[in-house]
Amino acid sequence: MATYVNIEPTQNLEPFKGVKKLPLEEYFTSGHRTCQGCESALVMKMMVKAAGPRTIVLGSTGCMYVANTTYYSTSWVVPWMHTQLGSSGSAALGTAAGLKALMRKGKIKNEPINVIAFCGDGGGADMGLGAISATLTHPDYNCLILMYDNESYANTDIQLSGSTPWGANTTFSTPGPAKRIMHHRWKKNMAGMMAAGHPTCRYVATICMSYGLHGMNSIRKALTIGGPTFIHSLDPCPKGWDYDPIQSHELGELAVNTGVWPLYEVEDGVLRLTGRTQQIADKRIPRQPVRDYLLRQGRFAHFTDDDIDYFQSKVDEMWHKWLIPGAIPFHKEIEADNPPA
Amino acid sequence: MGRLFAVEIIYRGIFQKTLAKNISRGIVLAAHQAGKPGISFGRYSDSPERNGIPAKSFAIVGTDQETLERGMAKYEPKEVDITITVDDTLCKGVESWAWYGLQPVNKLLKQGGTLIVTSRETPEALISMAHRKEYPYQLCIVKGTVSFSGLWVYKDDHSDVRILGTIARILPELFTLDSLKKVIQDEWHDAVKVSSAERAYERFTSTTVRPNQGNPETPYKFDLPKWHEMGEGVAIPSIPTGKQIEDPGTHAMGGYRPDRNPTFKKFSTRTMRPVVDFDTCIKCTLCWLQCPDTCFDVTPDGLYDANMQACCGCGVCEAVCPVPNCVTMINETEFRDNSSQWEAWKKDKSGYKTWLQQKIESRPERSHGFRYRGQYKEQIPEMLEIAREG
Numbered sequence: 045m046a047t048y049v050n051i052e053p054t055q056n057l058e059p060f061k062g063v064k065k066l067p068l069e070e071y072f073t074s075g076h077r078t079c080q081g082c083e084s085a086l087v088m089k090m091m092v093k094a095a096g097p098r099t100i101v102l103g104s105t106g107c108m109y110v111a112n113t114t115y116y117s118t119s120w121v122v123p124w125m126h127t128q129l130g131s132s133g134s135a136a137l138g139t140a141a142g143l144k145a146l147m148r149k150g151k152i153k154n155e156p157i158n159v160i161a162f163c164g165d166g167g168g169a170d171m172g173l174g175a176i177s178a179t180l181t182h183p184d185y186n187c188l189i190l191m192y193d194n195e196s197y198a199n200t201d202i203q204l205s206g207s208t209p210w211g212a213n214t215t216f217s218t219p220g221p222a223k224r225i226m227h228h229r230w231k232k233n234m235a236g237m238m239a240a241g242h243p244t245c246r247y248v249a250t251i252c253m254s255y256g257l258h259g260m261n262s263i264r265k266a267l268t269i270g271g272p273t274f275i276h277s278l279d280p281c282p283k284g285w286d287y288d289p290i291q292s293h294e295l296g297e298l299a300v301n302t303g304v305w306p307l308y309e310v311e312d313g314v315l316r317l318t319g320r321t322q323q324i325a326d327k328r329i330p331r332q333p334v335r336d337y338l339l340r341q342g343r344f345a346h347f348t349d350d351d352i353d354y355f356q357s358k359v360d361e362m363w364h365k366w367l368i369p370g371a372i373p374f375h376k377e378i379e380a381d382n383p384p385a
Numbered sequence: 386m387g388r389l390f391a392v393e394i395i396y397r398g399i400f401q402k403t404l405a406k407n408i409s410r411g412i413v414l415a416a417h418q419a420g421k422p423g424i425s426f427g428r429y430s431d432s433p434e435r436n437g438i439p440a441k442s443f444a445i446v447g448t449d450q451e452t453l454e455r456g457m458a459k460y461e462p463k464e465v466d467i468t469i470t471v472d473d474t475l476c477k478g479v480e481s482w483a484w485y486g487l488q489p490v491n492k493l494l495k496q497g498g499t500l501i502v503t504s505r506e507t508p509e510a511l512i513s514m515a516h517r518k519e520y521p522y523q524l525c526i527v528k529g530t531v532s533f534s535g536l537w538v539y540k541d542d543h544s545d546v547r548i549l550g551t552i553a554r555i556l557p558e559l560f561t562l563d564s565l566k567k568v569i570q571d572e573w574h575d576a577v578k579v580s581s582a583e584r585a586y587e588r589f590t591s592t593t594v595r596p597n598q599g600n601p602e603t604p605y606k607f608d609l610p611k612w613h614e615m616g617e618g619v620a621i622p623s624i625p626t627g628k629q630i631e632d633p634g635t636h637a638m639g640g641y642r643p644d645r646n647p648t649f650k651k652f653s654t655r656t657m658r659p660v661v662d663f664d665t666c667i668k669c670t671l672c673w674l675q676c677p678d679t680c681f682d683v684t685p686d687g688l689y690d691a692n693m694q695a696c697c698g699c700g701v702c703e704a705v706c707p708v709p710n711c712v713t714m715i716n717e718t719e720f721r722d723n724s725s726q727w728e729a730w731k732k733d734k735s736g737y738k739t740w741l742q743q744k745i746e747s748r749p750e751r752s753h754g755f756r757y758r759g760q761y762k763e764q765i766p767e768m769l770e771i772a773r774e775g
Contacts, residue, residue, distance in 0.1 A: 075645050076678070077651070118646065
């Protein structure tokens with residue numbers, strides 16, 4: 045970093061050495077009004093467990109706002125504030141700047157405080173994209189933006205978002221007898237977009253809390269490295285994906301093991317595949333067929349074999365044809381795209 | 386002024402949303418056959434619905450338009466002729482959101498009104514779960530496996546029309562069987578569904594529940610804070626950090642129990658609960674770590690005790706546990722209290738083992754929702770068979 049960037053020290057959060065070494069304390073507790081088996085609530089719990097007690101959490105509108113603070117009650121132990129749907133980026137930057145000013149003026153003790161703003165895929169990938177992008181260009185403020193992605197506007201009963209995968213059933217794309225596939229767009233590549241477009245952002249990662257230790261250590265790294273950072277988490281959603289909540293953990297694993305959700309981090313511009321994704325890329329474990337993942341969810345129950353094959357071909361393309369597999373969707377030549385009729 | 390009919394349907398959010406809609410819509414359409422106007426609606430404050438969290442739908446019908454409009458001036462009816470509970474575990478009480486408290490399933494029921502429950506349990510078992518009421522009411526069991534599906538794929542096991550057939554028997558003034566049969570034929574074009582409704586009409590039985598019967602406990606409730614007690618800028622006090630736990634035997638302190646949101650306990654969401662075999666637990670931490678509801682207390686001896694005040698029964702702990710049969714999800718109808726399993730195990734290990742074994746073998750088993758494509762097709766014949774046997 046150039047010398048004119050005035051960055052404050054961060055809490056030096058060493059990676060957790062194993063699940064048995066985790067602190068027992070919880071900073072996000074029971075009594076939130078989320079679905080049974082809500083993986084996004086799990087992200088909240090692990091996010092603050094990883095960050096520790098000296099943390100301020102800011103949440104834009106979405107399930108993790110509405111469900112966690114219903115009717116004058118909360119499950120948060122650490123300070124939390126609600127911010128508008130598209131303003132997680134602004135809230136993160138403003139809070140970090142405010143803390144810095146208060147400390148400079150001697151109004152509060154000078155100490156590193158973690159600032160984490162979270163948003164859903166609707167608040168992050170759709171509405172808040174501009175504000176998040178702006179925040180990531182400010183190198184002098186320490187804050188983390190975490191996008192918990194359940195692939196729809198799940199809070200308001202499953203409208204499709206920029207993060208909804210191709211063909212999925214939502215209230216905006218209900219399949220019918222005349223037209224089976226009502227959603228023709230592919231999921232936005234948020235982490236790749238943030239990493240490629242923001243040279244001042246020192247850390248971007250994708251996580252899935254079915255691999256909790258990996259996810260928590262990514263969060264600790266993002267908070268330690270300093271400056272604005274971004275993490276994209278994929279969260280299976282029993283409500284919108286329509287599955288038995290007992291499968292929540294397993295569907296997260298399947299998303300990674302079928303290659304639909306590659307785990308990687310970009311640290312100071314250097315890309316590294318992580319966790320199971322690294323093992324799949326190294327051919328140490330096979331990549332499972334996406335069929336195993338799709339047919340466990342009611343939102344894909346209308347898929348024909350052709351649809352499944354097409355979905356598989358797009359995942360294969362991501363792994364084999366992308367210039368940087370899993371992360372950056374540039375191609376060296378034009379690919380034919382033949383969706384099923 | 387004419388007569389006003391009110392029916393409430395208490396259901397599991399998302400899992401039974403379509404089922405509840407079919408019932409309340411069916412009531413209004415059938416009443417309309419005899420010229421009675423009505424309205425069917427979901428309770429707004431239950432929205433956004435969450436998987437498993439109790440929610441309500443209402444069907445309000447008047448003998449004339451003016452009566453209906455007068456009835457609709459209330460946001461939620463103060464009393465109902467019929468309460469329908471499409472999941473028997475809801476008989477233990479309903480807590481739909483923070484400050485709501487645990488409300489008895491029969492709270493809105495009129496004197497002499499009927500509580501309809503879908504269940505495979507006996508009347509005695511259901512009566513012991515439901516809280517006592519100061520006047521008698523009727524309990525009617527529509528025998529069958531509780532119908533659970535999801536937002537997109539509906540499990541059409543005829544639970545909806547069987548309940549509608551039962552209503553035609555209980556309250557013929559609301560709608561007759563003939564009106565209902567016409568509605569089912571018009572809506573679903575399915576003669577088998579019509580015969581399912583007819584069979585439920587014929588097989589109807591009910592039990593009188595007297596005021597001295599039922600769960601004698603007073604359910605917990607809260608007083609809402611007054612406006613002048615609220616903090617500036619809608620600031621809410623945060624939850625304190627947790628504390629250590631005392632070992633009931635040695636009185637040693639250790640482990641960790643998080644403090645929890647005092648105004649929303651969430652356990653009325655549960656349809657199954659985990660039972661833990663502490664003798665085979667290898668302390669791998671996964672149930673504790675992967676629980677989205679932070680429901681596990683860490684005991685002084687390093688075990689993980691699912692706190693039944695906080696557990697909402699998602700089953701993730703069973704799914705992540707690497708030891709076979711260490712964590713097992715059991716039908717909630719098997720239990721009568723929320724006491725600590727770890728304390729019971731500490732006091733009497735062999736007694737606990739026997740208890741655990743008996744719970745694991747208990748039937749019927751349960752599941753809650755879509756696991757793979759084709760699953761409902763496999764399950765429906767068995768469910769229709771139970772329905773036919775009555």
